[in-house]
Amino acid sequence: MESKKKFCKLLSLLLALTLVWSLTGCGGSPAAEEPVPDAAPAAESTVDPDAEIVLAGYRNLAPGEKDGYYCSKILYVWEPLVTQDDNAAPVPCLAEDWEMSEDGTQWTFFLRQGVKFHDGTDFNADAVIANFDRMGIEVKSSSFYPLDINSHYPNLEKYEKVDDYTVRLTFSQPAPTQLYNMVNFGSAMYSPGCFDENGDFNGICVGTGPFKITENKLDEYVLLERFDGYWGETAKAKTIRVKVIPDADTRFSALKSGEILGVIDLNAIPTSLAVQLEGNSDFALTTTKSTMIRFLTLNGTEFPFNDVRMRQAVSMALQRSVITESVYDGFGTPTTNILNYSTPFYKEFPVEEDLEKAKELANEVLGGQRVTVTYLYNGNEAAQKGEAELISSWLSEIGIDCELQPMEMTNMKEQMKTGDYGIARMQQGLSNSEPATIFRRFMLTSGDHNQNYSLGYQSDEVDALMDEASAALDMDVRTACYDRIQEISTQEFPVVPLFNDMTLMAYSTKLTGYDAKLYGIELPLVAWKQ
Amino acid sequence: MGRYLIHKLASLVPVLLGISLAAFVLGVLSLGDPAELALSQGGYEPTQEQIQAMAHQMGLDAPYPVQYLRWVGRALTGDLGDSYSSRMPVAQELGRRLPVTLKLAVCAMALACAGGLLLGCTAAAFRGRWPDRLIQAVLNLQLSIPAFWLALLLILLFAETLGWLPTSGNGGLRYMILPASVLSSATMATAARLTRSSLLAELGRQYCTAASARGIGRWRLVLRNALPNAIVPVVALLGNSLGGMLGGSVIVESIFALPGIGSYALEAINNRDYPALQGYVLLTGAVYVAITLLVDILSMLLDPKVRLGGRKI
Numbered sequence: 001m002e003s004k005k006k007f008c009k010l011l012s013l014l015l016a017l018t019l020v021w022s023l024t025g026c027g028g029s030p031a032a033e034e035p036v037p038d039a040a041p042a043a044e045s046t047v048d049p050d051a052e053i054v055l056a057g058y059r060n061l062a063p064g065e066k067d068g069y070y071c072s073k074i075l076y077v078w079e080p081l082v083t084q085d086d087n088a089a090p091v092p093c094l095a096e097d098w099e100m101s102e103d104g105t106q107w108t109f110f111l112r113q114g115v116k117f118h119d120g121t122d123f124n125a126d127a128v129i130a131n132f133d134r135m136g137i138e139v140k141s142s143s144f145y146p147l148d149i150n151s152h153y154p155n156l157e158k159y160e161k162v163d164d165y166t167v168r169l170t171f172s173q174p175a176p177t178q179l180y181n182m183v184n185f186g187s188a189m190y191s192p193g194c195f196d197e198n199g200d201f202n203g204i205c206v207g208t209g210p211f212k213i214t215e216n217k218l219d220e221y222v223l224l225e226r227f228d229g230y231w232g233e234t235a236k237a238k239t240i241r242v243k244v245i246p247d248a249d250t251r252f253s254a255l256k257s258g259e260i261l262g263v264i265d266l267n268a269i270p271t272s273l274a275v276q277l278e279g280n281s282d283f284a285l286t287t288t289k290s291t292m293i294r295f296l297t298l299n300g301t302e303f304p305f306n307d308v309r310m311r312q313a314v315s316m317a318l319q320r321s322v323i324t325e326s327v328y329d330g331f332g333t334p335t336t337n338i339l340n341y342s343t344p345f346y347k348e349f350p351v352e353e354d355l356e357k358a359k360e361l362a363n364e365v366l367g368g369q370r371v372t373v374t375y376l377y378n379g380n381e382a383a384q385k386g387e388a389e390l391i392s393s394w395l396s397e398i399g400i401d402c403e404l405q406p407m408e409m410t411n412m413k414e415q416m417k418t419g420d421y422g423i424a425r426m427q428q429g430l431s432n433s434e435p436a437t438i439f440r441r442f443m444l445t446s447g448d449h450n451q452n453y454s455l456g457y458q459s460d461e462v463d464a465l466m467d468e469a470s471a472a473l474d475m476d477v478r479t480a481c482y483d484r485i486q487e488i489s490t491q492e493f494p495v496v497p498l499f500n501d502m503t504l505m506a507y508s509t510k511l512t513g514y515d516a517k518l519y520g521i522e523l524p525l526v527a528w529k530q
Numbered sequence: 531m532g533r534y535l536i537h538k539l540a541s542l543v544p545v546l547l548g549i550s551l552a553a554f555v556l557g558v559l560s561l562g563d564p565a566e567l568a569l570s571q572g573g574y575e576p577t578q579e580q581i582q583a584m585a586h587q588m589g590l591d592a593p594y595p596v597q598y599l600r601w602v603g604r605a606l607t608g609d610l611g612d613s614y615s616s617r618m619p620v621a622q623e624l625g626r627r628l629p630v631t632l633k634l635a636v637c638a639m640a641l642a643c644a645g646g647l648l649l650g651c652t653a654a655a656f657r658g659r660w661p662d663r664l665i666q667a668v669l670n671l672q673l674s675i676p677a678f679w680l681a682l683l684l685i686l687l688f689a690e691t692l693g694w695l696p697t698s699g700n701g702g703l704r705y706m707i708l709p710a711s712v713l714s715s716a717t718m719a720t721a722a723r724l725t726r727s728s729l730l731a732e733l734g735r736q737y738c739t740a741a742s743a744r745g746i747g748r749w750r751l752v753l754r755n756a757l758p759n760a761i762v763p764v765v766a767l768l769g770n771s772l773g774g775m776l777g778g779s780v781i782v783e784s785i786f787a788l789p790g791i792g793s794y795a796l797e798a799i800n801n802r803d804y805p806a807l808q809g810y811v812l813l814t815g816a817v818y819v820a821i822t823l824l825v826d827i828l829s830m831l832l833d834p835k836v837r838l839g840g841r842k843i
Contacts, residue, residue: 066617139569139583141617146569148580218626219789220700245698245787249682253690254697410567410802441577448578 047528053511055355056125056245056254057265059143062213062222068140070205071213073184074264074520075224075237078207081109081128081187081276082179086288088433088518089344091177094123094189094208104174104473113241115231117191125161130192132159137199145185152186153178176473180434184519187242210235210524215342219244224523236513236527248273255283255506262507264521269506272383277506284509287331288516289342291430294332296391297495300456301419304371304400309361311493312421316358317394320351324499327387332499338442338489341500342518343433345482349490355397362398372401373422376415379406384425391423419454424494426453429440439466439485444495450494457494467514538823546815550605553811554598557804564614564802565590588614601808610812611805615797620809624791628813630700631783631790635775637703637710642717643768647757649718650725650764655752657730664721672719680711681785696789709786713779719769724767728760762833769825776821777814 007317062071071077081095092098095109115123132149140147149156155173162168171178191206210230215223224240243260245251252273254260263269277283298305298314301479305311319335333341334351341348345484377384385406392402402423407415416424428449430438431452441449442460456515462485469481505521513525565585576584585591586595589600601611612619653665688708689697699705732738733756741755780792791810798806 063616064618138587139580140613141569141584146576146580146584150578219793220787243699243787244789246793247698247785247787250685250698250787251787253685255696257690257693259689259697382561410800 047510047530049236049528049530051528052239052241053237053262053526053528054241054260055244055262055264056243056251056260057177058244058246058248058251058267059265060219060244061242061265062224063143064216064218065201065203066203067144068142069144069185069188070190070201071216071222072144072265072520073188074523075213075222076209076211076523077213077224078188078190079209080182080184081111081189082182082184084183084395084433084518086518087344087412088183088342090183090433095187098179100176100178104176105171107169107171107175107178108162108206109167109169111167112231113165115208116229117206117208118229119191119193119206120229121191121193123189124164124206125167127189127192128167129159129161130195131189134190134199140199142311144414147185147188152181154181171279174471174473176475176478177434177436180432186226186432211240214239233524235524237523239284240526252276258353258508261511262521262526263505266503269504270330270383271504274331274504275329282508282509283441284517285504285506286512286514286521287502287504288518290502291340291342291502291518292427293335293338293340293430293496293497294427294499294501295338295423295424295497297416297426297453297455298493299373299416299419299424299454300494301423301454301457302364302422302456304362305422306456307365308492310365311496313358313361313365313398314395314400315493315496316352316354316361317398318391318496318498319353319394320499322388327383327390328499331502331504332501333502336490336493337486337495338495338497339435339438339482339486340428340430343430343435345433345435345479347483347486355394358398360425361396364402366399368398370401372403375402375404375419375423375425376407376412376421377404377425378409378412380409388425395423408496413452416453421454424453427501435482436466436469439482440522443489453495455494457492459492535823535827538819538826542816542819545819546812547602549815550808550812551598552600553808554594554601554804557807558594558803559672562626564804567615567801567803601639601805605808605812610809613798613806614803615801615806620805623794623806624809624813627789627794631776631779631792633644634706634709634713634779634782634788634790635772636777637706638713638717638775639768640708641771642714642721642771645714645723646719646764646768647725647761649722650729651752651757653722653726654729654733654756655748657733662726665726669719669722673716675715677712678781678785680715681708681782684708684711685785699784700788705786707779709782709788712785713775713782717768717775720771721764721768725760725764728763732756732760758832762829765828765832766825769821769828773814773818773821776817811838 059077064070069078079093081093082090083093085091094112094115096112097110099108100106111123111125111128117123121127135147135149145300153169153177155171157170157172159167159169189208194201194203196202204216208231210227210232211224212227213222214225221241221243224242226235226238228234242264245254247272248267251260251263252269255263274285277285296314298311300306300311315336324330324332324334335341336351337347337349339346375388377388388402388404392404395402412424415421428438439462441447441453443457443459444450444466445458445463449455465481465485469478472478472481503516505514505516510529512527512529514521515525548716563581563585565588566576566581569580569584589597591818604611608621610624612618613620613623616623639812649665653662656662685697685708689696695708729752733751738756741751746755777792779790780796782788782795783790783793791813794806795810797803798810
C-alpha cells in the first residue's frame with residue numbers, strides 16, 4: 001500500500017512536470033524570461049536608429065580578464081598606436097606620426113592629443129609607458145595573438161617618455177620594419193587603471209575606441225555601447241550585441257530568422273551556406289582579402305619530394321581554379337606564392353599549371369614507377385575531403401597514389417614533425433604585413449615550420465637574401481630581397497600554395513556600412529538603414 | 531541503510547582518484563603540446579622560443595608525476611588549477627557553466643520521463659494494435675536519428691521557418707525546448723521501450739490476469755496495478771541516463787550555443803587543456819556517482835525487495 005502511495009506521488013510529479021513543460025513550451029509565450037534583444041523592428045515603417053543591433057561570431061570576441069587583449073580589435077574597444085589601411089600598410093591611429101633614426105635603431109612616436117580613455121583618463125606618454133611595462137611582465141596568451149613584447153618589439157632595449165606626447169623606443173639592432181610589427185595587436189593601448197599587478201585586466205578593459213563594453217557575459221554575448229567622448233567620428237550605432245554561436249549552421253539559421261543581423265569574425269559563414277543567400281534581397285555578402293593562405297606541405301626529407309622537380313610536378317598537376325570554384329564556390333584566389341596577398345610586399349606571379357610538363361618532371365624523378373604517399377588533411381573541415389579527392393585524382397596522373405587520411409589538427413602536426421607523411425594540407429595566417437616571419441619560418445634552413453613540417457627545404461640564396469634584408473635600412477633593397485624570395489618560392493616550392501582565402505561575411509540588408517575589412521568589419525560605420 | 535550510504539560514499543574517493551589519474555594519463559598520452567596550443571589560437575603560429583617560455587610559465591617542464599601530484603594536492607583544497615588556454619580557474623569556470631548543463635539535463639530528463647512513460651504505457655495498453663505500432667515506429671526513428679541532425683532539423687523548422695522558438699542561446703525555459711528535446715530523444719525512446727516491455731511482462735502475470743477477469747479497465751490495470759511493479763528498471767535507466775546527459779551534452783551544447791560543461795570539455799580536448807579536462811572528469815565522475823547513489827536509494831524506496839536485501843519478511 002505504502003509503495004503504491006509513493007508511486008502515485010511520483011506519477012503526479014511527472015504529470016505536473018509535463019504540464020509545466022507543455023504550458024511553457026507549446027504556449028509559445030516568450031514571457032518575461034530575460035531581456036531578449038529585439039533585433040529586428042522590421043514591421044515598423046521608421047527604424048529607430050538607436051535600436052540594438054545583434055551580430056554573432058563563432059567564438060568569444062571578448063574572452064575577458066585573463067586574455068592578453070581582453071577583446072578582439074574588431075570590437076573597436078581598444079585602439080593601437082599604429083593600424084593599417086586596406087592594403088595592409090601601417091597608418092597612424094593613436095600615434096599621429098613617427099620617425100626613425102638614421103641608423104634604424106630608434107623610433108620616436110608622436111602621440112595624438114586630446115584622446116581620452118573610456119574611464120575619462122587622458123591618453124598620453126605615461127599611459128603608453130604603462131602599457132609597455134605591462135607587456136614586459138610575461139607573455140600573455142590570448143584567443144587572438146600572444147601578447148609578447150619580444151615578438152612585437154624584437155631587440156627592444158628601452159622605451160622612454162620624451163615628453164607628455166612623445167615616446168621613444170630604442171633597439172639593439174636596426175629595426176626599419178618595426179611599424180609592421182606594431183600594427184593593431186602589436187601596439188594595443190589600455191587605460192593604466194585597468195591592470196592588476198600581474199598585468200591582467202581587473203575588470204572590463206578600458207580603451208580609447210568608439211565603443212565601450214558595458215556587459216560581457218562570457219560564452220553568451222558582449223554588449224557594446226557607443227563612446228560619445230571618442231576623439232574621432234563617433235560610432236553610428238548606439239548599442240551592438242555580439243553573440244557567441246559556435247555552430248555555423250545555427251548562426252546561419254539565426255541570421256535567416258532575423259535573430260541576428262550579421263555574422264562577423266573568422267569563419268563567419270561557410271561558402272556553401274553563403275551561396276544560399278545569393279539572390280536573396282534580404283541579405284547581402286561582403287568579401288575582402290583574407291590574411292590566410294592554404295597550401296600543401298610535402299615531406300621534403302624523403303623521396304620523392306626531396307627532389308625539387310617532384311614538387312614542381314605536384315604544383316603543375318593541380319587545377320587550382322577548379323578547387324576554388326567547385327569546392328569553395330569561387331571564394332578564393334589561386335596562387336603559387338608562399339606570401340599571402342594582403343601584404344603590400346606581395347608580388348603577383350602567374351600560376352603555372354601544365355599536366356604534360358608535370359608528367360615529364362615526375363617521370364624524370366620516378367623513372368616510370370608509381371609511388372604511394374599518405375595525404376593528411378583536417379577532418380574537421382568538411383570541404384578538405386572533397387579537395388583532397390580532387391587533388392589525389394590529379395596526382396594519380398603523374399604517378400602519385402594518395403592514401404587520404406583525415407586527422408585532428410594537433411595530431412596531424414605531431415605526425416608531420418616525425419616525418420611520417422607524404423602530403424599534408426595546411427594553412428597559415430599572416431600575423432602582420434612584414435613578410436620576413438613567413439620567409440624565415442618556411443624557407444630558412446633553421447625555420448621552425450621548415451623543421452616541424454619536415455619540409456627539408458634548403459636554399460643558400462634565400463639564407464643570404466634574408467640576411468641582406470634584415471641588415472637593409474633602405475626599403476627598396478628590402479623589397480627587392482623579398483621579391484626575389486617570393487620568386488624562388490614559386491620555383492622551388494618549399495610548400496605548394498593552393499589559394500589565398502577570402503574573408504566572407506553575411507548581413508541583413510536592414511543594415512548599412514557592413515563592409516568586410518582586412519580584419520573584421522568597420523563596426524563604427526554599421527547602422528540601421530533608414 | 532546508514533551503513534550502505536557510508537559504504538557508497540567511501541567508494542567515491544578511489545573512484546574519483548582513479549578517473550582523475552586516467553584523465554591525466556590520457557591527456558599526457560595524447561599528441562600535442564599544450565603550450566603550443568595555448569599560443570596558437572586564431573590561426574597564429576607561435577615560434578619555438580615562445581612555446582618554450584609558455585611551457586615554463588605553465589609548469590609543463592616538471593616531470594609528469596610531479597605535475598599530477600601538484601594537481602591532486604591543490605584539488606583537495608578545492609583548487610582545480612587554472613585552464614591552460616583561458617587561464618581562468620577551472621573550478622570557477624565549471625561553477626559558471628554547471629548551472630547551464632544542469633538546467634538542460636533537468637529539462638531533458640523531465641521530457642524523457644514524461645514522454646517515455648506516456649508512450650510506453652500507451653504502447654503496452656494497445657499492444658499489437660495501431661497505436662502500439664505507430665509508437666514503435668516513432669521510437670525507432672528517435673533512436674536512429676543522430677542528435678546533431680535532429681538538432682538542425684528542429685532549428686530549421688521551429689526557429690528558422692516558423693519562428694516560434696529561438697535558434698540558440700541561454701535563457702529561460704523557451705530556450706531549453708529545442709536542446710532538451712534533442713538531448714532527451716534517445717533516452718525517451720529507450721525508456722518508452724523498457725516501460726512497454728516491463729509492463730507487458732507484468733500484464734502477463736497472474737495477478738493482472740485475475741484483475742482483468744474481474745473487469746478492471748485497461749488503463750486502470752496498466753497504471754494502477756502493473757506500472758508500480760514495472761517502473762523500477764525504468765527509474766534505474768533514467769537515473770543512469772541523467773549522468774550521461776550531464777556529461778554527454780557536448781554536441782547539443784555546441785549546436786545550441788549553450789555555455790555548459792560539455793562545450794567546455796570539447797574546448798579542453800581541442801586545446802589539450804589538462805587541468806580543464808581533469809576538472810571536468812572529476813566533476814562529471816562525482817555527479818555520476820552521486821546520481822547512481824540517488825537511483826539506488828530511489829529503487830530501495832520503490833521496491834521492498836531491494837530495501838530488504840533479499841531478507842524474508
